[in-house]
Amino acid sequence: MNTTMLKAGSRLERILRSGRPVVTAELGPPKSADTDLIRRKAGYLRGVVDAANITDNQTAIVRMSSIGAALIAMQEGLEPVIQITCRDRNRLAVQSDVLGAYALGIRNVLCLTGDHQKFGNHPAAKNVFDMDSIQLVAMLRAMRDEKVFACGDEIRNSKKAPVVEPRMFIGAAANPFGDPFPFRVARLAKKVNAGADFIQTQCIYDMKRFRQWMQQVCDRGLHERVYILAGITPLKSLRMAEHMRDNVAGLTVPEEIIERLRGAENAAEEGERIAVEQIQELLQIPGVHGVHIMAIESEHIVPDLLKKAGLLPRPVVADPLHDAVTSGPEMLRDSVSGVAENRNRAAQPVG
Amino acid sequence: MIVAEQKPFEDIYSYAKRHRRVLLLGCGTCVTVCMAGGEKEVGILASLVRLAARERNDDITVDEHTITRQCDAEFFDETTARKAADAEAVISMGCGVGVQFCAQRFPDKIVYPALNTKFYGATIEQGVWAERCAGCGECVLADFGGICPVARCSKSLLNGPCGGSQDGRCEVDPERVECAWQLIYERMEAMGRLEELEKIQPFKDWSQHRDGGPRTITREEVRL
Ligand code: SF4
Ligand code: SF4
Numbered sequence: 279m280n281t282t283m284l285k286a287g288s289r290l291e292r293i294l295r296s297g298r299p300v301v302t303a304e305l306g307p308p309k310s311a312d313t314d315l316i317r318r319k320a321g322y323l324r325g326v327v328d329a330a331n332i333t334d335n336q337t338a339i340v341r342m343s344s345i346g347a348a349l350i351a352m353q354e355g356l357e358p359v360i361q362i363t364c365r366d367r368n369r370l371a372v373q374s375d376v377l378g379a380y381a382l383g384i385r386n387v388l389c390l391t392g393d394h395q396k397f398g399n400h401p402a403a404k405n406v407f408d409m410d411s412i413q414l415v416a417m418l419r420a421m422r423d424e425k426v427f428a429c430g431d432e433i434r435n436s437k438k439a440p441v442v443e444p445r446m447f448i449g450a451a452a453n454p455f456g457d458p459f460p461f462r463v464a465r466l467a468k469k470v471n472a473g474a475d476f477i478q479t480q481c482i483y484d485m486k487r488f489r490q491w492m493q494q495v496c497d498r499g500l501h502e503r504v505y506i507l508a509g510i511t512p513l514k515s516l517r518m519a520e521h522m523r524d525n526v527a528g529l530t531v532p533e534e535i536i537e538r539l540r541g542a543e544n545a546a547e548e549g550e551r552i553a554v555e556q557i558q559e560l561l562q563i564p565g566v567h568g569v570h571i572m573a574i575e576s577e578h579i580v581p582d583l584l585k586k587a588g589l590l591p592r593p594v595v596a597d598p599l600h601d602a603v604t605s606g607p608e609m610l611r612d613s614v615s616g617v618a619e620n621r622n623r624a625a626q627p628v629g
Numbered sequence: 630m631i632v633a634e635q636k637p638f639e640d641i642y643s644y645a646k647r648h649r650r651v652l653l654l655g656c657g658t659c660v661t662v663c664m665a666g667g668e669k670e671v672g673i674l675a676s677l678v679r680l681a682a683r684e685r686n687d688d689i690t691v692d693e694h695t696i697t698r699q700c701d702a703e704f705f706d707e708t709t710a711r712k713a714a715d716a717e718a719v720i721s722m723g724c725g726v727g728v729q730f731c732a733q734r735f736p737d738k739i740v741y742p743a744l745n746t747k748f749y750g751a752t753i754e755q756g757v758w759a760e761r762c763a764g765c766g767e768c769v770l771a772d773f774g775g776i777c778p779v780a781r782c783s784k785s786l787l788n789g790p791c792g793g794s795q796d797g798r799c800e801v802d803p804e805r806v807e808c809a810w811q812l813i814y815e816r817m818e819a820m821g822r823l824e825e826l827e828k829i830q831p832f833k834d835w836s837q838h839r840d841g842g843p844r845t846i847t848r849e850e851v852r853l
Contacts, residue, residue, distance in 0.1 A: 364784070369832070391791045394783055394801045405784070412788035413832055428832065453792030458814045461790070464827055468788055472829055480792055527793040527800035 285422065285475060286447035288385035289357045290329040292595050294476065294505045299561050300568030301589050302359065302478065302507055303327040303580050306336060307347035316347050319577040320354035326581045327356075328592055331388055331478070331570070334361040338398025345379050352383060359449060360384055363392025368408035369417065369428045376418060377433075380444035388449040388478060389414040411450060412465075412472045418448050419473025448473055452506075453480040454491035456528035463494040470504045477504055478570040481511035483522070483531045485559060492563050501565030508560040511572045512583060513549035516540055550583055557587040630659035630751070631724045632758045633666065633744040638677060644720055644741040645678050645689050652716035653678075653743070654709070654731060655695030656723035663758055666722030666744050668695040674722070674743065692716055699727025705734045713738060749780075766837030766844065772825065774816035779833070781809035787830035790814070 284291055293300050303323055308315040323330050330351060334344040341347075348358035360379055362372055376387065391411045395403045409417065417428050425433050425443040433443045450469040454462055466477065482488045488508070495501050513519045516539040523531035535552060542548030557569050569589075573579055584590050635641070645651050653675050661667025675691045682689040694712050696704045699721060713719055713731075718739040721728040725746040732740040748760035763780035769787070770777060779785045783801040790810030793800025799808045817823050835841070 391784055391786065394793075396801050407785045408835060409832055410784070410786040410788045412829055416829060416831075451792065456790065456792045457794045457796060457808070458790070458811055461814050461823075461826070464823075465788070465790070468827060468829055527795045527798075527803070 286385045286445045288329070288447045289595050290359065290386050291447040291475070293328050293593055294567055296593070298593055299589065300329075300505070300507060301327045301571065301584060301592065302329045302331060302568065303571040303573065303577065304333060305330045305347070305351060305356070305358075305577060306333050306575060307342035307344065309339065309341050311342065313350050316342070316350045317354050320351045320356045322577045322580055324355045325592065326584055326590065327571070328568075329357040329359050329386055331359040331361055334363050334390070334392070335366060335398070336361075336393070338365065338393045338395045338400070340399060345375060345382070345384065348379070348384055349382055357386070358384055359386035359388050361388045361390055362414065363390045364407050364409055364411060364414055365392030365395060365405050368406050372409075372414065373417070373421065373427055376421065376444045376446065380446065385445070386447045386449065387418060388451065389418065389474075390451055412468050415448055415450050415469055415474050416472040418444075418446055422446055422448070423473070447475050449476045449478060450474040451480065452477050453528050454482070454488050455480060455484060455530050459487075459491075462491060463498060463500070466495060466504075467498055467500055470500055474504055476507060476567075478507045479509040480528065481509040481522075481572055482556065482560065483529075483535055485556070486532075487530065488560075489563060492565050496565045505567040506565055507568040507570040508563075508566050509570045509572060510553055510556055510560070511574065512553040512576075512579060513539060513545075514576065515545045515549070519549075550579065550586070553583055554586045557583075557589070630662050630749070631726070631746060632663045632748050632750040632760075633660050633724050633746045634663075635665055635670070635674070635722075636743060636745055638681075641674065641720065641741075641743050642678060642681055644718070644743075645682075645691070646687055648717040648739075649688055650690040650692070650716045651678075652692045652694060652712050652719045654699070654713075654719055654721050654723070655693075656699040656721075656727050657695055657697040658700075660722065660724055660727075660744065663752070666724075666727075671695050671722055695722075699723035699730050702730070702734070705730075710734075764838070765833070765835075766841075767834055769830075769833070772830065773813045774820065774822065776809055776812045776816060778809055778813065781807075781812075786810065787833060 305319050305323060332344045332348040332351060335341055344360040348360050351358045389411045395401055395405050420426055421433060421443055422445045425441050427433060432441055434441045452466050456462060519531050519536050519539050522529055538552060539545045539548055560566050560569060571580055653671050655666050655668050655671035657667060671693050675693045678689060678691050692712055694709060696709055698704050713735045718741065719731050719735055720741045720743050721731045722743045724744065728740060728742045749762040749764060750758050750760045753759050760780050762777055765779045778787055778789060782789055783799050784791055790808055794808040794811055797808055797811045799806040817826055
């Protein structure tokens with residue numbers, strides 16, 4: 279991870295590179311063309327998180343596109359991480375979307391398999407799954423580092439035109455709680471080998487199993503090759519905890535947490551307390567580089583949560599889209615000149 | 630085999646009702662094995678249609694006939710042609726291929742499908758059939774311990790499993806569907822081949838699948 283040049287130059291990448299714990303959060307776009315909702319949610323997260331994931335038709339329910347909502351979030355001062363699932367787009371659509379996203383200034387992307395359409399509001403739709411998330415990561419990495427499309431063509435408009443490749447900071451998800459457990463870390467390794475720069479995990483309640491998984495991650499040296507952000511979803515009620523435990527495949531909620539919520543006078547407050555403790559505990563685990571907060575439809579609680587977890591204020595870095603950096607820690611300045619160098623380098627494969 | 634199941638009776642009856650005389654034509658191959666459209670099913674369905682017609686005062690005559698294979702021209706013999714000629718319409722109890730063959734063989738007849746053709750699969754136990762192959766056109770079973778990720782993983786993942794695999798079941802339908810990737814994992818582990826699963830499987834060439842358009846195979850050496 280000690281290469282001198284930044285891959286995409288996003289704020290997320292630079293803060294991760296600085297070694298400080300990173301905070302990302304999820305922002306779910308509206309089930310309408312309502313821009314106010316995005317602006318309101320962005321308002322909660324601005325200055326509070328380092329980047330915000332803009333979900334892509336999550337749980338297979340139609341919402342405003344990730345790229346569209348990301349652009350509005352950017353106008354509101356948030357750095358977006360767009361999400362791309364393999365469910366709705368084939369390799370043509372994904373590549374063209376990534377070119378568009380990059381042209382609009384988006385620099386982070388999270389590659390996901392995607393929830394099956396059966397779970398959403400269009401269960402009769404045809405799915406795509408032209409590729410899986412690992413192939414998607416590999417494709418975006420090749421677009422960035424080898425400057426080629428999936429078909430092998432160079433990313434240029436014509437033979438004489440310049441190569442203008444989309445330089446994305448590439449993320450992938452990991453679920454330490456799915457089965458078969460022994461293969462989970464192997465699958466993470468595949469994602470890293472495919473080119474994932476950062477990982478955001480499924481929300482964690484079962485600390486013991488997460489620690490086990492992280493141990494395996496470290497044993498394989500993966501924590502030195504990829505930034506891992508541990509997923510947190512604050513529990514709002516006992517019912518929510520039970521629902522997560524019983525109905526969400528690949529998720530475990532230990533009895534101890536259920537008991538705490540059951541015994542609490544105010545379950546929402548207790549849920550937040552649990553989340554704060556978890557964040558603090560997670561950040562102590564070797565190999566964890568930050569946290570990813572998925573406060574589903576309750577983005578407004580994120581500032582308070584992070585404040586209590588001692589993660590505010592967030593580090594300030596320069597606008598990644600402007601190379602001229604005049605202030606900020608030296609390390610970040612170096613990183614930024616790295617981006618410039620990177621951009622000026624002649625087109626050649628990066629490995 | 631090709632696995633199919635009968636359409637709801639009312640759907641089939643609504644086809645039959647449009648005519649005064651129909652031929653119910655069974656097929657003796659796949660759909661006989663999967664108990665959807667063989668001679669026995671032809672007999673049962675014919676009786677049900679006749680019974681319903683009597684109860685509802687509809688004037689429908691039902692003829693029954695079953696041939697060895699509806700997807701093969703040679704089995705459409707003279708008897709079959711005569712029976713079809715006598716009827717106003719043919720209700721085929723073959724798979725989708727059989728129905729289309731009938732439509733081609735009997736150009737002046739309306740041909741209706743009595744089955745919904747589902748998949749290429751096998752009998753798992755008496756009365757239970759499951760999909761095993763999606764006809765992807767370029768078989769990759771060698772890399773996956775003989776378990777097909779294309780047909781048997783709900784998301785056709787070549788680098789699975791997804792996060793929804795739990796207790797060996799697929800999140801898409803835990804009651805009925807095993808997670809193909811759990812099976813692949815177990816089989817490869819038992820064979821000491823887990824390392825092979827760490828290899829990143831590249832994109833699949835879907836042009837070999839239906840995505841490349843309807844497929845044909847021509848082999849000059851066996852052509853007449
Ligand atoms: S890999 Fe393709 S051909 Fe082989 S079993 Fe699966 S779908 Fe059928
Ligand atoms: S649970 Fe298993 S079979 Fe189902 S989609 Fe995921 S990997 Fe495929």
